[in-house]
Amino acid sequence: QSVLTQPPSVSEAPGQRVTISCTGGSFNIGAGYDVHWYQQVPGTAPKLLIYGNINRPSGVPDRFSGSKSGTSASLAITGLQAEDEADYYCQSYDSSLSGSVFGSGTKVTVL
Amino acid sequence: EVQLVESGGVVVQPGGSLRLSCAASGFTFDDYAMHWVRQAPGKGLEWVSLITWDGGSTYYADSVKGRFTISRDNSKNSLDLQMNSLRVEDTALYYCACLDGGGFYIYWGQGTLVTVSS
Numbered sequence: 630q631s632v633l634t635q636p637p638s639v640s641e642a643p644g645q646r647v648t649i650s651c652t653g654g655s656f657n658i659g660a661g662y663d664v665h666w667y668q669q670v671p672g673t674a675p676k677l678l679i680y681g682n683i684n685r686p687s688g689v690p691d692r693f694s695g696s697k698s699g700t701s702a703s704l705a706i707t708g709l710q711a712e713d714e715a716d717y718y719c720q721s722y723d724s725s726l727s728g729s730v731f732g733s734g735t736k737v738t739v740l
Numbered sequence: 741e742v743q744l745v746e747s748g749g750v751v752v753q754p755g756g757s758l759r760l761s762c763a764a765s766g767f768t769f770d771d772y773a774m775h776w777v778r779q780a781p782g783k784g785l786e787w788v789s790l791i792t793w794d795g796g797s798t799y800y801a802d803s804v805k806g807r808f809t810i811s812r813d814n815s816k817n818s819l820d821l822q823m824n825s826l827r828v829e830d831t832a833l834y835y836c837a838c839l840d841g842g843g844f845y846i847y848w849g850q851g852t853l854v855t856v857s858s
Contacts, residue, residue: 631784665844667785674835674848675785681842718785722843727799729775729839734784 632657633719633732640738641709649704649735651719657730659700662722666695666704669716678717679704706737714739742766742847744836749852756826760852762819762836767847770794770814773839776821778832779851786832789821790839804830826856 634652641647651664658664664682667675677686679695682702692713694705702721706713719732748760762774776788789800789810798810809822819836834854838847 663843667845669785674850675845676848677844677846680840680844716784720785720844726801728790728801729777729787729843731777731785731787 631733632723632726632730633721635717635719635732635735637733638736638738640740642740643709643711645709646705646707647709647737648706649717649719649737651702651704651732653700653702653721653730655700656725657721657723658697658702660724662724664695664697664702665720666693667718667720669718671716675718709737709739711739713737744838744847744849746834746836746849746852749834749854751855751857752826753858754826754828754856756856758823758826758854760821760823760834760836760854762849764817764819764836764838767838769817772846774810774812774819775837775839775845776810776819777835777837777845778830778854779835780829780832783832788834791819823854826854828856830854831856 639647666679668678669675682697683695692708717735723730743765745763775790791798791810807825811820833851835851836849837845840846
C-alpha cells in the first residue's frame with residue numbers, strides 16, 4: 630500500500646483539463662517536503678515531469694503544472710493530447726521511513 | 741549522454757540470492773546519492789534502498805530490510821544491490837535511479853527484471 634494516495638484513473642476528451650491529486654501525511658508532504666511528478670508510458674522508465682512542487686524540467690510542455698498545499702499536491706494537464714496517455718506518479722520524502730515515497734499512480738486516458 | 745544500465749535480473753527460486761548491478765556514465769557519479777526503485781508487474785513504483793554519495797549511509801524499505809544490501813564503487817561508477825532470502829513478492833523490474841539534491845530522480849535506468857518463482 631502506497632504512502633501517498635492518488636486516484637487510480639482519470640479520463641477526459643482531447644483539449645480538456647485533468648487534475649491528479651496526491652495526498653500524504655505529516656511525515657512527508659505535510660512536513661514540508663517537496664513533491665515531484667513523473668510520467669511513465671507503459672514499457673518505459675519514469676520521466677521527470679515536475680520537480681520542487683511547481684517546476685518543469687527543460688522540454689516539458691507548459692500544459693503540465695504542479696501545486697502543493699498542506700498535506701496534498703496536484704498535477705494539472707491542460708489542453709489534453711493523445712500523447713499524454715500514461716501513468717503518473719507523485720513522489721516525496723518521508724522522514725519516518727528515511728527514504729522516498731511514491732504515490733499509488735494514476736492512469737490518464739484520453740477519450 | 742547520461743546512461744544507467746542495470747544488469748543481473750534472472751529467474752530465481754524463493755529463498756535464493758541475486759546481485760544486481762548498475763553501471764553509470766555521462767555524469768559525475770560520486771556527486772549523487774543513488775537509489776533502487778522497483779515496480780512489480782502491473783503495479784506502481786516502490787522505493788527499495790538508497791546509498792549516499794560516499795557510501796557512508798544506507799537506508800532500506802521495511803519490506804527488504806535485513807535481506808537486501810546496497811553498495812557502490814565510485815572508482816568504477818557502479819551501484820550494486822545484493823538480494824538474499826528472496827520472496828515471491830520481490831518479483832519486479834528493478835530500476836537504479838540518481839537522486840538530485842532537490843530530492844527528485846533526475847536519471848533512471850531501463851530496469852532489470854527479477855522473477856522469484858519455484
